[in-house]
Amino acid sequence: MNNFTVEAIELTRLYGGREAVSNVNFTLSKGEVLGFLGPNGAGKSTTMKMLTGNLAPSHGSVKICGIDMIENPKEAKALIGYLPEMRPLYKELTVDEYLTMAARLHRVSAKHIKKAVENAKERCGLTHMSKRLIENLSNGYQQRVGIAQAIIHSPMVVILDEPTVGLDPIQIRDIRTLIREVGTDHSVIISTHILPEVEMVCDQVQIIDKGKLVFNGSIDVLKRQRVGNKLLIGLRNPPAIEEILRISGVSEAESLANGLIRVRYAENAEPAEAIVQAAVQQGWGLHQIAPDQTSLEDVFMQLTYQEQVAV
Amino acid sequence: MIINVARKELKSVFASPMGWVILSLLMFAFGTQYLNAVNDYFAVMSGAMRPAERTGVTQFVGQSVYGLASFIMLFAVPLLSMRLISEERRSQTLPFLFSAPISLTEIVVGKFVGLVAFLSILILFIGAMLSTLNIWADIDFGFLFTNSLGLLLMVAGFSALGIYFSSLTQQPVIAAILTFIALFALMMLDRFFGDDPTNVLGSLSLTRHFQSFASGLIDSADIVYFILFAVTFLTLTVRRLDADRLRG
Numbered sequence: 065m066n067n068f069t070v071e072a073i074e075l076t077r078l079y080g081g082r083e084a085v086s087n088v089n090f091t092l093s094k095g096e097v098l099g100f101l102g103p104n105g106a107g108k109s110t111t112m113k114m115l116t117g118n119l120a121p122s123h124g125s126v127k128i129c130g131i132d133m134i135e136n137p138k139e140a141k142a143l144i145g146y147l148p149e150m151r152p153l154y155k156e157l158t159v160d161e162y163l164t165m166a167a168r169l170h171r172v173s174a175k176h177i178k179k180a181v182e183n184a185k186e187r188c189g190l191t192h193m194s195k196r197l198i199e200n201l202s203n204g205y206q207q208r209v210g211i212a213q214a215i216i217h218s219p220m221v222v223i224l225d226e227p228t229v230g231l232d233p234i235q236i237r238d239i240r241t242l243i244r245e246v247g248t249d250h251s252v253i254i255s256t257h258i259l260p261e262v263e264m265v266c267d268q269v270q271i272i273d274k275g276k277l278v279f280n281g282s283i284d285v286l287k288r289q290r291v292g293n294k295l296l297i298g299l300r301n302p303p304a305i306e307e308i309l310r311i312s313g314v315s316e317a318e319s320l321a322n323g324l325i326r327v328r329y330a331e332n333a334e335p336a337e338a339i340v341q342a343a344v345q346q347g348w349g350l351h352q353i354a355p356d357q358t359s360l361e362d363v364f365m366q367l368t369y370q371e372q373v374a375v
Numbered sequence: 376m377i378i379n380v381a382r383k384e385l386k387s388v389f390a391s392p393m394g395w396v397i398l399s400l401l402m403f404a405f406g407t408q409y410l411n412a413v414n415d416y417f418a419v420m421s422g423a424m425r426p427a428e429r430t431g432v433t434q435f436v437g438q439s440v441y442g443l444a445s446f447i448m449l450f451a452v453p454l455l456s457m458r459l460i461s462e463e464r465r466s467q468t469l470p471f472l473f474s475a476p477i478s479l480t481e482i483v484v485g486k487f488v489g490l491v492a493f494l495s496i497l498i499l500f501i502g503a504m505l506s507t508l509n510i511w512a513d514i515d516f517g518f519l520f521t522n523s524l525g526l527l528l529m530v531a532g533f534s535a536l537g538i539y540f541s542s543l544t545q546q547p548v549i550a551a552i553l554t555f556i557a558l559f560a561l562m563m564l565d566r567f568f569g570d571d572p573t574n575v576l577g578s579l580s581l582t583r584h585f586q587s588f589a590s591g592l593i594d595s596a597d598i599v600y601f602i603l604f605a606v607t608f609l610t611l612t613v614r615r616l617d618a619d620r621l622r623g
Contacts, residue, residue, distance in 0.1 A: 116474045120621045142476035152471035154383075156390040165386070168379045169475040213471070 069094050069143075069221050069251040070115065074124035077110050077275075084110045085275045087124075092268065094220075097247035099266035099283075100255035101364065107275040108255040109149055112225050115253070116146040129220055142171055145214035149225040151206055152213075155199035159190055159209055162198055163216060170217035184212040187242060204231045211239065215246060222246055224254045228261060240265050259364060271364065294356035295327045295336060300349025307346075311338050326356055376477045380485020381492060384459070388493055398496065401451060405440055405501055412439035413508075433515040437505060438589065441522045444501060445585060448494070448530050449562065453554035455493065456537025457547040459486045460612070465545045473620070483538065483612045487605070490534045491527075498523050498530070518591045525588020528601035529581060533558055535608035542615045 070092040077085040085107040092098050102108045113119035115126055117133050117140065126133040128140040154162055163181045172180045185191050188208040193201060198209055207230060214222055227243070228236045243265050246252055256262060262269055262283070269286050271279035279286070302325060308317045313333030318326050329335045336353060343350035388394035416435045463469045472482050502523050508514045536557055541550040561581045568577030577583065581604075584597040 113470075116470075118470050118473045118620065138476045138478060141474055144474060146470065146474040148467070148470045148474075150467040150470075152468040154387060154468060155466075156387055161386065161390075165379075165383050166471075166475075169376075169383070169472070169477065171376075171476055 067093055068127070069129055070098075070253070071127040071130075072111075072115065072124070073127070075111065075114055075121050075126065076123040077107075077114060077119065078122040083275050085114070085121075085272075088272070088275075088277050090270060090277070090280055092221075092251050092253065094251055095248060096268055097243060097252045097254070097266045098268040098270065099262035100253060100270055100272065101257065101259065101262060102255075102272040103257070106272045108272060109225055110275075111272065112146075112223055112253070112255060113148075116144055116223055117141055118146075118148075142217075143220040145170075145217065145219040145222045147210045147214040147224045147227060151210040153198050153206060153209060156197070158195055158197055159185070159201075159212075160194045162209065163212055166213040167216050170219075172217050180216050180218075184216040187215065187245070188212040189238060204235045207231055208235075208239075211242065218250070220250055222250055222252045224252070226255055226257075228256065228258065236261075293329050293333075295329070295339070296324050296352070296354050296356040297327060297339060297343075297350065298324050298352030299343065300351060301347065303346065303348055308339070308342075311335055311342055313338065324352070376481045377485045377488060380472070380477065380482055381489035384486050384489025385493060388455075388489075394493065397451065397455070398500075401447060401497055402500055404447060405444060405497075406504065408440050408443045409436065409504055412436040415439075431515060432508060432512050433505075433518050434591070436508060437518055437522055440501060440505060441526060441589060444497075444526055445529060445589075448526070448533060449558055450555070452490075452494070452530060452533035452537055453551040453558065456490055456534055456554060457541055457551035459490065459538050460542040460616075461544050461547045461550045464542075465547075469619075479613045479616050479620075483609055483616065487531075487534055487538055487609055490538070491531050494530045494534070495527055498526050501526075515591075521588050521591050521593050524593065525585050525597075528588070528598060529585050532581060532601045532604040532608075535605035535612075539608040539612045539615070542612045 068091045070090075072088055072090050075085055075088040076083065088107075088111060090098075100108050100111070110119065114121045115128075115133075117126075117137050120134070126140075128143045131140040131143070133140045154165075157165070160181060163184060164177055167177045167180045182191075185194065188211050190205070190208055190212055193205060198206060201209065207227070211224065211227060214224065224243070228239055231239060240261065243252055243254060247265070247267075254265070263286075266283055269279065269281065269283050270277055302319070302323075305317050305319065305325075308314060308325065308327065313329045313335035314327050315330050316328035320326055327335070327339070340350060340353065342348070413432075413436055416432055419435075420429055460469075463472070473479075477485075502519055505519055506514070506516075509516075533554075537550070537554040540553040540557065541547070543553070544550050558581070561579065563580075564576055565580035565582040568574040568580070571577060584600045587594045587597050
């Protein structure tokens with residue numbers, strides 16, 4: 065027995081011959097948060113629908129805590145909490161009524177329903193909205209109700225499709241904390257196209273493009289790819305580029321349009337100190353020095369672009 | 376689990392004024408018919424009729440009220456059943472049910488039970504209303520029972536058909552119209568083929584099977600007909616929803 069909470073094995077979904085998702089493999093362990101990244105129409109939602117049993121895969125299988133989704137859908141679904149992209153809210157009900165119903169449908173025993181509802185409301189900051197009709201709640205609060213419905217039966221796996229869409233910055237922060245919190249004792253899969261969000265909440269990242277997994281690994285790998293061996297320096301009296309190249313460890317230098325100079329250095333070399341010393345000795349007027357990070361967007365672009373070139 | 380889905384349906388009917396309004400309007404119609412029938416009974420029976428031709432008050436009033444009820448259900452059921460699946464499809468709430476640990480059959484049967492439970496409130500009320508005749512006369516409760524049973528079975532058949540059409544479309548109104556046309560056609564079959572008892576099409580008619588209940592007769596063939604009718608359309612609905620999952 066392994067400890068995987070989610071296993072996707074060669075998941076493929078055809079829509080009239082066109083592969084919306086093709087041959088996606090991954091596993092997720094307990095206590096991990098997986099971020100699903102990808103441009104529009106990449107197959108994020110389709111994959112999530114297959115994971116939750118809303119859509120039958122054309123090939124491949126899904127296992128939740130070792131239970132096959134196709135063979136034992138009821139047992140597998142009992143372990144999942146799912147918030148689809150379009151919030152499935154019954155707007156004519158109040159928050160309490162809706163959550164009670166959700167708890168009942170997810171087999172929370174009658175004794176524990178009240179507690180489960182209170183708990184979910186508290187975690188999502190909905191306590192003061194109990195008696196309000198869902199219809200009359202703001203977009204952000206409706207989203208919270210959606211999340212509350214997904215965690216009400218404390219499932220092993222929580223799957224949230226774009227959970228922070230349409231929320232204000234404070235709510236986004238709250239929801240991210242909530243996701244982290246849920247992620248400590250359960251597994252969470254979120255999809256998003258907000259890249260910094262992935263960096264903040266996820267342990268694992270998957271980038272999917274045109275139905276294919278182009279990156280699958282821990283967030284650290286992605287972060288490392290980001291940092292690169294580059295420095296940005298700002299000088300008030302910049303010398304000729306050649307002078308900078310003379311500093312040991314510097315392999316490349318170029319002036320940028322905004323007056324800064326970008327310096328590349330070899331792996332393992334740390335020329336920062338040498339640059340500062342040189343700048344002080346020769347009066348270059350150093351006012352800024354910082355590692356030059358490629359944005360996550362660039363990494364993302366690279367990964368999805370490489371794929372296009374390969375095709 | 377079926378009960379939980381049924382409870383959800385009942386809850387959403389009564390969450391808006393719609394459920395209450397429909398109940399009260401229909402009961403108003405049945406009540407008026409009841410009063411008229413009682414008045415008519417005295418007018419008709421007091422006259423020149425020979426004693427052998429006279430019918431009991433239960434049969435006279437009962438036939439009038441249950442006749443109206445079966446006719447009104449033809450309109451009421453499509454209006455109530457139209458939302459069951461199409462509305463969920465339109466507001467994209469179906470994934471909520473699909474990702475809960477319940478099977479498609481439980482979802483469909485749950486919705487069906489919810490609707491039939493709502494309609495049986497009406498049937499119970501009609502039964503209670505007619506029972507009040509017992510204060511003045513000695514009425515035939517068996518007749519009331521068969522009529523109620525017949526009405527319940529017929530309404531169950533209507534509901535199953537309504538749910539099926541509701542699963543075909545995203546527009547509740549289209550579901551209602553299709554259901555109404557289909558029910559009306561099934562009612563009309565009796566008109567065209569009723570004369571020939573050997574005709575297969577004629578025996579598909581819903582009216583013909585209700586007739587025996589209406590005259591106070593419980594015929595197992597009719598019970599089986601209504602049960603098969605409901606099971607057929609519920610199965611088709613489950614298959615339709617399963618196609619969603621398979622084809623997307």
